[in-house]
Amino acid sequence: xxxxxxxxxxxxxxxxxxxxxxxxxxxxxxxxxxxxxxxxxxxxxxxxxxxxxxxxxxxxxxxxxxxxxxxxxxxxxxxxxxxxxxxxxxxxxxxxxxxxxxxxxxxxxxxxxxxxxxxxxxxxxxxxxxxxxxxxxxxxxxxxxxxxxxxxxxxxxxxxxxxxxxxxxxxxxxxxxxxxxxxxxxxxxxxxxxxxxxxxxxxxxxxxxxxxxxxxxxxxxxxxxxxxxxxxxxxxxxxxxxxxxxxxxxxxxxxxxxxxxxxxxxxxxxxxxxxxxxxxxxxxxxxxxxxxxxxxxxxxxxxxxxxxxxxxxxx
Numbered sequence: 001x002x003x004x005x006x007x008x009x010x011x012x013x014x015x016x017x018x019x020x021x022x023x024x025x026x027x028x029x030x031x032x033x034x035x036x037x038x039x040x041x042x043x044x045x046x047x048x049x050x051x052x053x054x055x056x057x058x059x060x061x062x063x064x065x066x067x068x069x070x071x072x073x074x075x076x077x078x079x080x081x082x083x084x085x086x087x088x089x090x091x092x093x094x095x096x097x098x099x100x101x102x103x104x105x106x107x108x109x110x111x112x113x114x115x116x117x118x119x120x121x122x123x124x125x126x127x128x129x130x131x132x133x134x135x136x137x138x139x140x141x142x143x144x145x146x147x148x149x150x151x152x153x154x155x156x157x158x159x160x161x162x163x164x165x166x167x168x169x170x171x172x173x174x175x176x177x178x179x180x181x182x183x184x185x186x187x188x189x190x191x192x193x194x195x196x197x198x199x200x201x202x203x204x205x206x207x208x209x210x211x212x213x214x215x216x217x218x219x220x221x222x223x224x225x226x227x228x229x230x231x232x233x234x235x236x237x238x239x240x241x242x243x244x245x246x247x248x249x250x251x252x253x254x255x256x257x258x259x260x261x262x263x264x265x266x267x268x269x270x271x272x273x274x275x276x277x278x279x280x281x282x283x284x285x286x287x288x289x290x291x292x293x294x295x296x297x298x299x300x301x302x303x304x305x306x307x308x309x310x311x312x313x314x315x
Contacts, residue, residue: 123153126182135190136170144168145186153178161186169213194244195226195258206232208241224255224269229262239263239281246284248292279307 087094128145130138144164148156158176165171170190177185191207196219205213205220210232219225224244228237240260247255247268257269268276276291278284287306294304294312303315 121150121152123181125149125151125153125156125184127184129183129185130188131185132188132190136168136188141165141168141171141186141188145184148184153180153182153184156184169211172207192245193223194241195224195255196220197226197228197232208238208245210237210241222253225257227257227259229260235263236260236266240266242281243268243278243284246281246288248288251291251295274301275303277303277305277307283309 125148128142128148130141133141144167145161147164148161151157156176156178161174161176165174165188172189172191174186174188177187179185191209191211191213193205193213194208196203196205198219202215202217203219203223204215205223206226207213214220226237226240228234228240230236237260240258243266244252244255244258251270254270254272255268256271258266259269260266264280266278266280268278270276274295278287286309290309290312291304291306294301294306294314298304298314301314303313305313305315
């Protein structure tokens with residue numbers, strides 16, 4: 001058999017450049033290097049594999065093993081990213097919650113501050129003013145309430161005020177008004193006397209409810225004498241009291257006596273000697289108006305019966 005002719009020998013410069021390029025490429029890519037064995041006769045020998053890469057180099061090229069710390073760091077980073085996303089999506093609701101909480105806190109602070117100030121000495125009573133006193137001495141009433149001075153307006157005890165005002169029988173009703181920062185106003189309504197009742201003790205001034213206002217040895221001026229059967233607890237007294245309070249003021253000053261045996265036969269006596277038969281306390285406003293007109297048209301009358309205001313009898 002005939003041997004095939006040998007391959008042509010490449011130029012020396014070309015062979016050296018190819019070897020150099022192959023060497024550089026192997027160094028960068030960490031691939032296996034190949035070398036050509038050139039025999040002495042100038043022919044190219046078959047390729048021979050480069051030495052195997054060591055175990056240490058292979059470990060550097062492969063992936064590094066995963067540790068517990070790496071896993072923990074990755075989990076923490078994931079939780080941080082998740083929290084950031086939650087904050088971003090709930091930003092509006094958190095803003096509304098903050099606004100509501102701020103408003104509620106401001107209201108609570110305002111109420112708490114106001115309450116604390118109201119119960120503090122900043123709003124203590126320094127002046128007591130009594131209004132509505134005509135017969136009573138207002139200064140005496142203020143002196144009776146002097147114990148309330150220095151007490152916070154919110155802590156003024158109404159029971160103590162009531163106990164102090166019981167010493168004044170003329171007071172029918174009263175009302176307390178706190179006027180910050182330091183004024184306590186007491187509005188009183190005095191009882192209206194309707195006359196005096198004569199007894200062994202003297203003359204007792206009473207109002208329409210039969211409450212004794214004062215007792216004197218002499219009959220007070222301007223107060224009619226009440227002669228009522230059954231005393232102050234009877235229906236006759238109740239009717240007579242309502243009648244006296246409904247009499248016009250100019251005639252009220254002329255009253256000298258009021259008598260009644262029942263609730264339907266109240267009779268009035270004027271200082272001029274005129275006797276007015278009033279009857280019951282029903283239709284008292286109309287009877288007062290009719291009596292005034294009758295007196296103007298009959299100034300010399302000695303008796304006037306207004307028991308029926310639609311049919312007045314003049315005597």
